[in-house]
Amino acid sequence: MSDALPIEVTSPTPLLELRGISKEFPGVKALDDVSFAVYPGEVHMLLGENGAGKSSLMKVLCGAYRADAGEFYYKGEKVAINSTADAQKLGIAVIFQEFSLVPHLDIAQNIFLGREPKGRIPGTIDRRRILADARRVLDTIGFDIDPATTVDKLGVAQQQMVEIAKAISQNARILVMDEPTAALSDRETELLFALIARLKADGVSIVYISHRMAEVFALGDRITVLRDGRRIDGVRPADVTPDQLVRMMVGRNVDMTYPRHFADKPGEVLLQVKGLSAPTGISDINIEVRRGEIVGLCGLVGSGRSEVARAIFGADPVTSGEIIFDGKSISGEPDLAARRGIALIPESRKSEGLALLRSVSDNLVVSALKKLFPSGLFDQRSAQRTADGLIRQLRIATPSARQTVGLLSGGNQQKVVIGKWLAAGSKLFIFDEPTRGIDIGAKSEIFALIDRLVADGAAALMISSEQVEICHVCDRAYVMREGRIAGHLTRNELTEENIVRLGMHHA
Amino acid sequence: MTDITKGAMAPPRSFLSQDAVQLFYRLLAAFLICAVLAVLSDSFLSLGNILNVLRQASLTFFIASGLTLVVLTAGLDLSVGANVALSACLAGTVIHTTGSPALGILTGLACGGLVGLINGVMVTALRIPSFIATYGMLWVLNGLTYWYMAGETLHGFPAGFRQIGSGYLFGLPIPVYLLLVFLGIGTFFAQRTVWGQEIYAIGANPVAARLSGIPVARRLLLVYAVSGTMAGLASIIFLSRLNSAEADIGESLTLPAIAAVLIGGTSLFGGVGTVFGTFIGALILTLVLNGMNLLAVSANWQPLVTGVIVILAVWLDMKTRRRAQ
Numbered sequence: 001m002s003d004a005l006p007i008e009v010t011s012p013t014p015l016l017e018l019r020g021i022s023k024e025f026p027g028v029k030a031l032d033d034v035s036f037a038v039y040p041g042e043v044h045m046l047l048g049e050n051g052a053g054k055s056s057l058m059k060v061l062c063g064a065y066r067a068d069a070g071e072f073y074y075k076g077e078k079v080a081i082n083s084t085a086d087a088q089k090l091g092i093a094v095i096f097q098e099f100s101l102v103p104h105l106d107i108a109q110n111i112f113l114g115r116e117p118k119g120r121i122p123g124t125i126d127r128r129r130i131l132a133d134a135r136r137v138l139d140t141i142g143f144d145i146d147p148a149t150t151v152d153k154l155g156v157a158q159q160q161m162v163e164i165a166k167a168i169s170q171n172a173r174i175l176v177m178d179e180p181t182a183a184l185s186d187r188e189t190e191l192l193f194a195l196i197a198r199l200k201a202d203g204v205s206i207v208y209i210s211h212r213m214a215e216v217f218a219l220g221d222r223i224t225v226l227r228d229g230r231r232i233d234g235v236r237p238a239d240v241t242p243d244q245l246v247r248m249m250v251g252r253n254v255d256m257t258y259p260r261h262f263a264d265k266p267g268e269v270l271l272q273v274k275g276l277s278a279p280t281g282i283s284d285i286n287i288e289v290r291r292g293e294i295v296g297l298c299g300l301v302g303s304g305r306s307e308v309a310r311a312i313f314g315a316d317p318v319t320s321g322e323i324i325f326d327g328k329s330i331s332g333e334p335d336l337a338a339r340r341g342i343a344l345i346p347e348s349r350k351s352e353g354l355a356l357l358r359s360v361s362d363n364l365v366v367s368a369l370k371k372l373f374p375s376g377l378f379d380q381r382s383a384q385r386t387a388d389g390l391i392r393q394l395r396i397a398t399p400s401a402r403q404t405v406g407l408l409s410g411g412n413q414q415k416v417v418i419g420k421w422l423a424a425g426s427k428l429f430i431f432d433e434p435t436r437g438i439d440i441g442a443k444s445e446i447f448a449l450i451d452r453l454v455a456d457g458a459a460a461l462m463i464s465s466e467q468v469e470i471c472h473v474c475d476r477a478y479v480m481r482e483g484r485i486a487g488h489l490t491r492n493e494l495t496e497e498n499i500v501r502l503g504m505h506h507a
Numbered sequence: 508m509t510d511i512t513k514g515a516m517a518p519p520r521s522f523l524s525q526d527a528v529q530l531f532y533r534l535l536a537a538f539l540i541c542a543v544l545a546v547l548s549d550s551f552l553s554l555g556n557i558l559n560v561l562r563q564a565s566l567t568f569f570i571a572s573g574l575t576l577v578v579l580t581a582g583l584d585l586s587v588g589a590n591v592a593l594s595a596c597l598a599g600t601v602i603h604t605t606g607s608p609a610l611g612i613l614t615g616l617a618c619g620g621l622v623g624l625i626n627g628v629m630v631t632a633l634r635i636p637s638f639i640a641t642y643g644m645l646w647v648l649n650g651l652t653y654w655y656m657a658g659e660t661l662h663g664f665p666a667g668f669r670q671i672g673s674g675y676l677f678g679l680p681i682p683v684y685l686l687l688v689f690l691g692i693g694t695f696f697a698q699r700t701v702w703g704q705e706i707y708a709i710g711a712n713p714v715a716a717r718l719s720g721i722p723v724a725r726r727l728l729l730v731y732a733v734s735g736t737m738a739g740l741a742s743i744i745f746l747s748r749l750n751s752a753e754a755d756i757g758e759s760l761t762l763p764a765i766a767a768v769l770i771g772g773t774s775l776f777g778g779v780g781t782v783f784g785t786f787i788g789a790l791i792l793t794l795v796l797n798g799m800n801l802l803a804v805s806a807n808w809q810p811l812v813t814g815v816i817v818i819l820a821v822w823l824d825m826k827t828r829r830r831a832q
Contacts, residue, residue, distance in 0.1 A: 315718060338720025352718050355711030357778060366708050367719045369701045376701050420719060 021070030030056035032229040048226035049439030062094040063087035093167030094176040103152035108134035157188035176207040185300040258447040267291030276321030280307040294460040296470040296477030304483040313344040343421030347432040353417040356406030361387035368423035390419040411442025467496040529772040533787040548801040564793040565686035571767040573737030575785040581777025582637035589648035592757030594618040594742035599661035599752040608668035616739040623735015627728035656754040672748025693782035710777025
């Protein structure tokens with residue numbers, strides 16, 4: 001471990017420096033004596049597993065949390081960050097994963113929300129000026145769009161640009177970005193990286209939180225690794241290997257290749273989708289999944305992968321085509337699909353996978369109520385026993401089955417979502433981005449779990465934007481493009497290049 | 508240990524379940540109110556007054572118990588009072604014309620249940636927010652009842668029928684027995700049946716509930732039908748107790764029922780609350796109003812006090828819950 005201060009400086013004084021920051025919550029030391037410096041015009045990567053203290057540090061930076069101990073220096077001068085207003089004055093802006101835009105207002109209104117230029121009549125807004133000002137801000141970040149477009153018409157990437165424009169319009173000098181590429185396609189990611197380069201050139205510093213190793217090396221000028229609320233090290237990308245970084249993050253060696261035992265011969269056909277089309281924008285989808293297989297469903301974000309998953313599960317209506325599951329045709333609501341043995345592990349586990357305020361036990365048995373209690377009479381103790389069994393089996397880290405599920409880490413929450421379908425005895429597991437926002441250690445556990453599932457005769461259909469993951473764990477994969485299946489890749493053909501080639505738009 | 512243990516480092520949580528803690532505070536509040544009233548008024552602890560409080564509370568509870576299920580799913584049923592009025596008037600007419608209390612009771616329950624079912628269809632099939640669907644239903648039912656009754660009052664029912672609301676059994680009013688029965692059924696249904704569990708799951712996160720394979724629409728239909736049926740039951744007890752039916756008897760029922768649910772700790776956001784809590788809520792509400800009567804406080808103050816209690820109860824709930832998280 002090196003000293004608290006960076007090894008080599010790019011500029012004599014840091015733009016912002018944190019010294020000895022600590023923050024404690026009842027029972028948890030979220031930040032423990034963390035020191036951290038940001039220099040002008042640098043991209044500072046913040047690395048760490050979930051729960052390592054990245055979010056807490058980010059919230060201290062933007063004034064949402066007040067540090068219990070520690071000092072802040074802005075251009076060498078001691079300052080205080082006690083509120084979000086303080087942080088804003090220092091030019092610190094945070095782009096959270098969940099955007100804080102008002103969907104029904106247009107881009108210009110969102111950028112200048114609460115600071116609208118006043119019109120001639122008191123209480124009105126100078127519409128022409130707000131549009132012109134917005135145009136100017138959008139130009140500085142190279143975002144070519146009509147500022148009068150309402151935000152709810154924008155995609156995730158565009159909304160992110162609006163957030164960045166908003167921050168820039170407030171003269172942000174330090175931009176904190178929390179996993180900004182998590183929901184972006186490759187093309188959108190490239191655009192974001194170009195924008196980051198542009199902001200850097202203007203002297204804006206970027207604190208960048210990421211779980212993706214490739215980004216860390218592609219973008220980072222310096223890397224700070226956090227673990228268990230402590231700063232483990234500060235390094236330059238040139239001086240470390242990905243493996244070394246992973247070791248710093250987890251404090252042990254993690255096998256970066258995922259465990260997978262490929263079967264010699266796939267089992268019988270479990271799911272057959274024939275010519276499926278739906279109003280959600282997918283058409284003529286043909287898919288087959290056999291027992292013992294993990295089948296990948298790749299393509300760009302927005303290519304219709306989630307829509308296929310939802311259509312198979314009955315969550316969205318379909319217009320034509322047939323879904324044959326376990327030899328029988330199936331159509332209807334999710335409760336029917338679930339009863340027949342299909343499981344959906346949705347992409348946004350917090351909003352679609354879990355009842356966050358309910359207990360781990362409640363969440364684990366929710367899909368198995370009919371199976372566990374065929375008489376219709378519920379028994380809390382028996383439910384708890386089932387939950388305890390799953391907690392042991394899946395190694396869910398929770399003090400008890402009665403813990404509120406929202407308090408678990410991302411990886412453990414994901415295990416709960418999978419666990420509820422294990423309890424239900426599902427045969428086909430449809431995973432939609434199963435490792436999003438999950439740290440590396442938990443990722444390999446999740447994959448080991450999926451591997452065990454299919455080895456026991458279940459089957460999996462897996463959507464993932466992480467092509468490395470698809471290539472490592474899938475028997476074969478379908479690649480989607482613009483709502484259609486663009487191609488199929490066998491185990492031997494399954495490479496990142498092939499996935500990208502099939503999934504790209506051919507303009 | 509490995510990285511995955513970090514979830515375990517979340518703030519510690521009390522070993523008692525959240526529901527149990529909330530119920531404990533409520534029982535404590537009810538006892539405190541009783542103690543204060545016993546000191547301030549000689550007549551509070553008289554048997555007659557206590558029985559009167561229980562009977563009053565039971566009337567509020569019948570409506571509020573069905574409503575509790577609706578609120579548990581993050582919905583609201585504003586039509587319960589109007590439903591009581593229509594059901595009572597129809598039931599009264601049937602008893603008058605056929606002379607059969609049994610047919611009248613069936614009519615009241617059927618009318619209440621049917622209204623609830625229509626509410627459920629509006630909420631599920633037509634996807635109208637429950638607040639609006641049942642608000643509209645309130646007006647529709649009022650309109651129907653006023654048109655049907657045309658200013659008339661139904662009066663005088665068979666003595667046997669009147670026993671339901673005014674009779675005694677072993678020294679206790681019959682509505683109190685009914686209260687215990689439905690408190691038991693409601694609690695059992697919510698806590699000890701699969702359907703009850705599914706209702707909590709729907710209230711906690713309807714999207715996740717649907718994607719977990721719960722037939723959300725069917726359960727919602729059930730919940731609204733139960734709420735309507737309980738309003739139908741309340742209409743029978745009102746009819747029997749008042750020995751008359753008028754078009755406007757439901758007008759002062761809905762808001763106290765909602766108050767009982769909220770004072771009882773059921774969250775309007777769904778997923779949190781108990782039928783037993785609603786019983787305590789109805790009791791607290793009745794105790795306070797009863798105490799004000801005994802202490803000769805003008806009835807004009809009652810709405811204000813009810814409002815303050817509701818706000819206080821919900822505020823305290825939110826505070827304790829936030830601390831727990």
